[in-house]
Amino acid sequence: xxxxxxxxxxxxxxxxxxxxxxxxxxxxxxxxxxxxxxxxxxxxxxxxxxxxxxxxxxxxxxxxxxxxxxxxxxxxxxxxxxxxxxxxxxxxxxxxxxxxxxxxxxxxxxxxxxxxxxxxxxxxxxxxxxxxxxxxxxxxxxxxxxxxxxxxxxxxxxxxxxxxxxxxxxxxxxxxxxxxxxxxxxxxxxxxxxxxxxxxxxxxxxxxxxxxxxxxxxxxxxxxxxxxxxxxxxxxxxxxxxxxxxxxxxxxxxxxxxxxxxxxxxxxxxxxxxxxxxxxxxxxxxxxxxxxxxxxxxxxxxxxxxxxxxxxxxxxxxxxxxxxxxxxxxxxxxxxxxxxxxxxxxxxxxxxxxxxxxxxxxxxxxxxxxxxxxxxxxxxxxxxxxxxxxxxxxxxxxxxxxxxxxxxxxxxxxxxxxxxxxxxxxxxxxxxxxxxxxxxxxxxxxxxxxxxxxxxxxxxxxxxxxxxxxxxxxxxxxxxxxxxxxxxxxxxxxxxxxxxxxxxxxxxxxxxxxxxxxxxxxxxxxxxxxxxxxxxxxxxxxxxxxxxxxxxxxxxxxxxxxxxxxxxxxxxxxxxxxxxxxxxxxxxxxxxxxxxxxxxxxxxxxxxxxxxxxxxxxxxxxxxxxxxxxxxxxxxxxxxxxxxxxxxxxxxxxxxxxxxxxxxxxxxxxxxxxxxxxxxxxxxxxxxxxxxxxxxxxxxxxxxxxxxxxxxxxxxxxxxx
Amino acid sequence: xxxxxxxxxxxxxxxxxxxxxxxxxxxxxxxxxxxxxxxxxxxxxxxxxxxxxxxxxxxxxxxxxxxxxxxxxxxxxxxxxxxxxxxxxxxxxxxxxxxxxxxxxxxxxxxxxxxxxxxxxxxxxxxxxxxxxxxxxxxxxxxxxxxxxxxxxxxxxxxxxxxxxxxxxxxxxxxxxxxxxxxxxxxx
Ligand SMILES: Cc1cc2nc3c(=O)[nH]c(=O)nc-3n(C[C@H](O)[C@H](O)[C@H](O)COP(=O)(O)O)c2cc1C
Ligand code: SF4
Ligand code: SF4
Ligand code: SF4
Ligand code: FES
Numbered sequence: 001x002x003x004x005x006x007x008x009x010x011x012x013x014x015x016x017x018x019x020x021x022x023x024x025x026x027x028x029x030x031x032x033x034x035x036x037x038x039x040x041x042x043x044x045x046x047x048x049x050x051x052x053x054x055x056x057x058x059x060x061x062x063x064x065x066x067x068x069x070x071x072x073x074x075x076x077x078x079x080x081x082x083x084x085x086x087x088x089x090x091x092x093x094x095x096x097x098x099x100x101x102x103x104x105x106x107x108x109x110x111x112x113x114x115x116x117x118x119x120x121x122x123x124x125x126x127x128x129x130x131x132x133x134x135x136x137x138x139x140x141x142x143x144x145x146x147x148x149x150x151x152x153x154x155x156x157x158x159x160x161x162x163x164x165x166x167x168x169x170x171x172x173x174x175x176x177x178x179x180x181x182x183x184x185x186x187x188x189x190x191x192x193x194x195x196x197x198x199x200x201x202x203x204x205x206x207x208x209x210x211x212x213x214x215x216x217x218x219x220x221x222x223x224x225x226x227x228x229x230x231x232x233x234x235x236x237x238x239x240x241x242x243x244x245x246x247x248x249x250x251x252x253x254x255x256x257x258x259x260x261x262x263x264x265x266x267x268x269x270x271x272x273x274x275x276x277x278x279x280x281x282x283x284x285x286x287x288x289x290x291x292x293x294x295x296x297x298x299x300x301x302x303x304x305x306x307x308x309x310x311x312x313x314x315x316x317x318x319x320x321x322x323x324x325x326x327x328x329x330x331x332x333x334x335x336x337x338x339x340x341x342x343x344x345x346x347x348x349x350x351x352x353x354x355x356x357x358x359x360x361x362x363x364x365x366x367x368x369x370x371x372x373x374x375x376x377x378x379x380x381x382x383x384x385x386x387x388x389x390x391x392x393x394x395x396x397x398x399x400x401x402x403x404x405x406x407x408x409x410x411x412x413x414x415x416x417x418x419x420x421x422x423x424x425x426x427x428x429x430x431x432x433x434x435x436x437x438x439x440x441x442x443x444x445x446x447x448x449x450x451x452x453x454x455x456x457x458x459x460x461x462x463x464x465x466x467x468x469x470x471x472x473x474x475x476x477x478x479x480x481x482x483x484x485x486x487x488x489x490x491x492x493x494x495x496x497x498x499x500x501x502x503x504x505x506x507x508x509x510x511x512x513x514x515x516x517x518x519x520x521x522x523x524x525x526x527x528x529x530x531x532x533x534x535x536x537x538x539x540x541x542x543x544x545x546x547x548x549x550x551x552x553x554x555x556x557x558x559x560x561x562x563x564x565x566x567x568x569x570x571x572x573x574x575x576x577x578x579x580x581x582x583x584x585x586x587x588x589x590x591x592x593x594x595x596x597x598x599x600x601x602x603x604x605x606x607x608x609x610x611x612x613x614x615x616x617x618x619x620x621x622x623x624x625x626x627x628x629x630x631x632x633x634x635x636x637x638x639x640x641x642x643x644x645x646x647x648x649x650x651x652x653x654x655x656x657x658x659x660x661x662x663x664x665x666x667x668x669x670x671x672x673x674x675x676x677x678x679x680x681x682x683x684x685x686x687x688x689x690x691x692x693x694x695x696x697x698x699x700x701x702x703x704x705x706x707x708x709x710x711x712x713x714x715x716x717x718x719x720x721x
Numbered sequence: 722x723x724x725x726x727x728x729x730x731x732x733x734x735x736x737x738x739x740x741x742x743x744x745x746x747x748x749x750x751x752x753x754x755x756x757x758x759x760x761x762x763x764x765x766x767x768x769x770x771x772x773x774x775x776x777x778x779x780x781x782x783x784x785x786x787x788x789x790x791x792x793x794x795x796x797x798x799x800x801x802x803x804x805x806x807x808x809x810x811x812x813x814x815x816x817x818x819x820x821x822x823x824x825x826x827x828x829x830x831x832x833x834x835x836x837x838x839x840x841x842x843x844x845x846x847x848x849x850x851x852x853x854x855x856x857x858x859x860x861x862x863x864x865x866x867x868x869x870x871x872x873x874x875x876x877x878x879x880x881x882x883x884x885x886x887x888x889x890x891x892x893x894x895x896x897x898x899x900x901x902x903x904x905x906x907x908x909x
Contacts, residue, residue, distance in 0.1 A: 037859040040872035073861030325818030327858035362764060362801055363857050365870070403760055403799030404855070420759035422798040438754065479860060481819035487861035522818065553860075555818050569821050573855070579798075706830075 004389040008259075008268045011381070015256035027061040028107065029082045033248060035069035035334040036366050037327070041076035042095065049096045050079070053103045062107060068335020070248030071489030075118060081106055087130065087185040090118040128163045129206065130184040131155075133193075135168035135238070136493070138175035144168070147179055147193050154202040164206060169238070175466060177217060189217040238504050242467070242475045243451045244491050247335030252370050255377040258338040264383055266454035267345045271391045279350035280306055283453070286461035287473035292318055292409075292446030293524065293551045294626075295472075295539040301443060304433040305351040308441035313353035316418070316437065316444045317344055319360035319367070320402050322409035323522030324573060326553030328477040329447035331489050333360075333367040336451070337374035341397060343450030345388070346457060348395045351443050356397040359414055362404065371399055406523070406577035410625050411444045413579070424579045425625035446551065448477055468494030472538035472549075482519075482555035483510050492537070499533040502556055514559040517641070521550025523570045523577075524630030526637025527563065546637045548630075562659035563642040564649055568596040570634035574627060585628030588619035592635060600660040604650035609639060658720050661705045665721045670695035672717035679709035679718055734780035739769050746784045756787055763796055771807045800855075808843045808850035810888045815865040817856030824877075825864035829853070831878040835885060848889060 002010070023029055032038075032047045050064055072078060075092035079102070082088040089112045091102055098116055106112045133148040148166060155164045174180050177191035183201070188211050190201060197215050205211050241247075250257035258264070270279050284299025305313060317340055321329040333340060344356045360368055375397055378384045386394050400418050407413045408423035415437050417423040436442025452474060456464045465473045472494040478501060481487045485507035492501060498518055502508065509515050517527040520537075526547035528535065535545045542549050557566065575589040592615050595608050616632030623629045639646060648654045655663040668679070668688075675693040680686075687703050690696030698709070698718075710718045735743050745765050749758035762785065766777050773796055782789040796802045814832060816825050829851075833839060836849050843850040859865045862874035866884065873884055882890070 036857070036872065037862050037874070040859050040862055040865065040874040073859075076862070321856075321858070323818075324816075324856035325820075325860050326856070327860055330858035363854060367858075401761060401764055402801075403764065404801035405799050406855070417760065418757060419754070420757040420795065422795055481860035481863060482822045487819075487863075489861075519818065553818065555822055555860075557822055561822055566822075569818070 002390070004268050004272050004391050005265075007390055008264060012259045012262070012265075015259040018256055019260050023063050023065070026063045027083065028063075029080075030062060030064045030107070031067045031080045031082075032064070033069055033076060033078045034066035035331060036364070037073050037331075038069055038076045038078070039366070041073075043077035045096055046077045046079060046094045046099055049099045050103070053099070053107075057108070059107070065251045066253070067249060068247045068252050069331050069489060071244070071331070071491075072118070072486065073488035074486050078118075081112070083110075087128070089113075091116050092118050129165070129186075131164060131166045131181055132169040132184070133166065133181040134174070134179060136175065136178075136240075138178050144179045144193075147181070147195070147198055150195055150198050151181075151202070154199055155206065158202055158207050160202075160206055174217065180217065183211075186211065190215045191217040238496070238500060239491050240467070240475050240493050241491050242455055243332065243448050243477050244335070244489065245455070246339065247331060247489075250336065252335055252337055253373050255338065255374070255381060258336070262458065263338055263454075264342055264389075266457035267342045267349075267383070268389050270346050270349055270457055271389060271393055276306055276350050276352060279346060279457070282461045283350070283456055286456040286464040287468075287471075288449065288452055288456060288464065289472065289539065290446055291448035291452075291476070291551065293521070293548070295549060298445060298449055301433060301445075302347065302350050304431070305353075305441045305443045308434060310352075310441050312355075312438075312440045313351055314437045314440055314442040315344055315348045315351060315353040315356045316414070316442060317356065317358040317447060317450055318409065318411070318414060318444050319358055319364075319447050320409040320414065321361060321364075321447075321551070322406040323524075323551055323553040324406075325479070325481060325519075325522060325555050326551055327479045328489060328552040330364050330367050331479075332447055332451055332477070333364075334370055337367075337370045338378065339451045339454060340371070340447060341374055341378050341384070343453035344397060345383070345395055346453050347443060347445065347450065349393060351441070353443070354394045354396070356395065357418055357437070358397060358399050359402060359408075359418060360399060361402040368399065368401070375399070405579075406573070407579045407625070407627050410627060413625070414444065415442065422579075424581050425627075427624060448552070469536065469538045471540055476537060476549070476552060478520075478537075478552045478554040480506050480554050480556070483513065483558040483560070484508070484556040485510050494538045495536045497534050497536050498528065501537065501554065502533065506556065509556065509558050515556070516559050516561060517557040517563065517566075519547075519555040519557060519566070519634075520553065521548035521630075521633070522553045523574050524548060524626065524633055525550045525553075526633050527557065527566065527641060528637070529641045532641075546640055548633070560657060560659070562600075562655050562657040563638045563645050564596065564600055564655075565657075565659050567635045567638045568593070568600055571596055571631065574631040578627060578631070582622075582624040582628065584619045584622040585624070585631065588615055588623075589628070589631050591615055592619070592632065596635070599646065599649045600655070601662040602649070602653045602660070604646075606650065608650055609643070609646050613639060664705050664707075665700060666698050666703055666705060666707070666709060667700070667719055667721065668696050668698055669717045669719050672715050674715055674717070676715070678712040678714065682708040682712040684708065730783050734783035737776050737780035738766065738784075742766055742769055743784065746781070750785060756785065759785060759787060759792065759795055760799070763792075763799075763802055767802060771811075772803050772805055774804070774806075803841075803852070806843065806847075807852075808847050810849050810868055811852065812849055812885075813852045813854045813857075813867040815855070815857050815859075815863070815867075816853045817860060817863075819856070819860035819863040820865055823863040827878050828864050828866065828876050828881060831881045835882060835890070849885070 032043055034043050077094045079091040079094045080088050102113050131151055133144050151166050155161055179193045181190050200212050280299055280302045288298045289295040290298055319329050348356055384396050388395055402408050405423050408417045410425050411432050413423040413425040432442040468474050475491050475493050477491045480490050490505045515530055517529050519527045528545055528547050532545050535541050539549050571593045575593045578585045578589055580586045595612055598604055616636050619632050620629055645656055648656050653663055673695040680688040685702055685704050687699040688696050710720055742765050746762055762781055767773055778792045779789055782792045814829055832851055836844050838844055840851050840853055857865055864876050866873045866876045
């Protein structure tokens, strides 16, 4: 019988060959993003249209497939067309009619429709080649900036300025061979750059078409296997894709595609070459910490479970993603479900568990479906079930659905829920690693934590721990949403500053408005103002600033939001989600919510702010589980950083952001009003009076403050005070 | 030997639920830790019937041999389950953080105004019901509204009527307002 690794490699070769013949050899590859968000933006219609057109024209040398989300959600639906030796065209905001145009011109005629592409939007469409010089900390030390300038000079000297664009990219974790630069579309990675090498690249490669062989990096890492498939890594700018290495790149419903990028090799390596303790030690050494919010060292947790003597143990993937404003886990599962399966196989082997569970929220139907497909494909291939990969190890996974209870993300509550009970937390210790599901030792890890495991195994703990900061290793995925220009999924090395995430990756605030705060950690986190934008994202720094890393939700808030109202929103949420088991959380959050409501309604009293802080302190200290312990955080952080806004509500009965309806007053500026009557027609309670062409008046006693008149007036004559 | 009474109960329970749900229960209960599948079973019932009625939960209790009080206890703990029939078209508006920051509150107001019902209620013609969700994971496209299984991105108060229109919504109120507007324009 063949050895497991040989067998897997053979499967991989077959997969590669199939894909090579069917896909990579094709004249043209078209991928359509397909995830919950892409589909909401209309990706299905776009896919159907393309599929119909391909059928109609019977194009055999063009392949169409779906991929997960690449994270550029505000530009969806995204269609990518990759042809050999050309920089890929990424068409954004696609609609069926645009598809027709692109099909006509690009697919049939070979001429990209530049003005519909992302590169056009970024102003670099005329370039035929892109040089991306690494802007990571290590490469910068090697004077990458000077090298970037030198590239520009040399390119200009060679008369290539119109055809070559020079940008900087994020650290790609190749620091030991830095400074490095990528050249697209050839996908060549140059290492150990010096001024001489730069000159040579320009004369020999860019002008002469012959790469400078001695400086081409030849290694292979899980995290950069996708380069040739995807086409242009500089698309990701300051991001570094470790967890999301395959998202938006491979077809999540095709096991072959996962195999082609080295899928399941880490699992087989672990099962055939490593003892459980070796695996645990590797994970410990990598410095990987839980991505579900707590940041507990994963290796330590696994070691705890490994040392328990028990006939049965369980491993659980927490895909409950309860933070209402986060979608990292959903995107990871929808884009690369096999990674989670592989991470769980490794975790199960490391702690001695033969049965895994994925607890996923019912609100994610597409993610559930993709997991089901992945699990059954893995079973069929012999990667799950009895004697997996032809070894003596048994391991299987079952999916369990949540049912809309935030507290079930907490590990002890989650266990109760899998058992079919009300999801109420219980005191710890005993920790689940000692006494968990059905009383057996159980490890619970977050989706993103599992997604990092294959990388730790194959690329090595040393490499993994070279990324990030001293105490926070690796990268972190954030779901960037709210009032930021580029909403979507981003992954950056730990230690990147909030400013870089919001401005460099996120493109700053939408519609030229003023930045007000960034919220991380969801209902358990806090809001940080502009003065904290240079805080690096790592567990300790965010906590010290008064927020938390959380699971990765990052909501950008602009001047249009009222911070008291934001605090009220979160408390409303936690109060509603409190399971009611312990009094401080159940009653305390209710009292706090009452006070916040009163403040937003203009009935706040002197001393309310201090009362809130006192209550917050009690709830934090005396609640049983993390929900109650963290519930006051949004209130505390907004009072700390935006106290003057609370005071304006309480003392002056004024909402500076103009949000709290009860504190608003709508009036007509009689000078600006031309008497067009637009406001009058819109007012649902008919409280605006005035003759045509004369200044109108609002009866403030009857006004319900709906704001429709303000929107209706084209002359800025309606004022909100 | 099970009592005649029990057999009768069992037969009644089977009748109260669609056949698909009954076989789902039988399949799940043949596995280890049968009682742990209660939540999955409740999902199945709601998927098929749209809500969990008292008679359905009693039937689940009999078929899974779990006390009725526990079945209702578990069902009521989780927000996902509802206990009254929903409208033919189930509207679910996301009120997660991203949607909230992007103005989902105003969309909700508009929905309530147009349909003249509150959250958790169903219109008299049983055509629509409104529920709120806590993040469906499409935050980048907030505010998000789901009708049945279709996700609508970047919904604005102004576009709500149009979306509802796809599901047969006709508002006499909306018609009135437009009529008035046209009339006053004509009067000028
Ligand atoms: C109220 C509450 C909600 C939580 N929600 C989640 C969640 O949605 N996803 C998650 O992975 N962890 C969540 N956690 C953290 C888990 O309890 C647990 O620490 C985590 O899943 C462990 O995995 P990790 O070590 O890989 O982070 C939550 C904790 C609390 C107290
Ligand atoms: S802190 Fe809140 S959610 Fe947690 S156990 Fe107590 S009442 Fe339940
Ligand atoms: S805010 Fe609304 S109710 Fe008040 S005057 Fe304007 S339109 Fe009328
Ligand atoms: S819409 Fe503006 S300009 Fe016209 S009547 Fe009203 S306040 Fe005056
Ligand atoms: S907050 Fe509405 S989809 Fe996430």
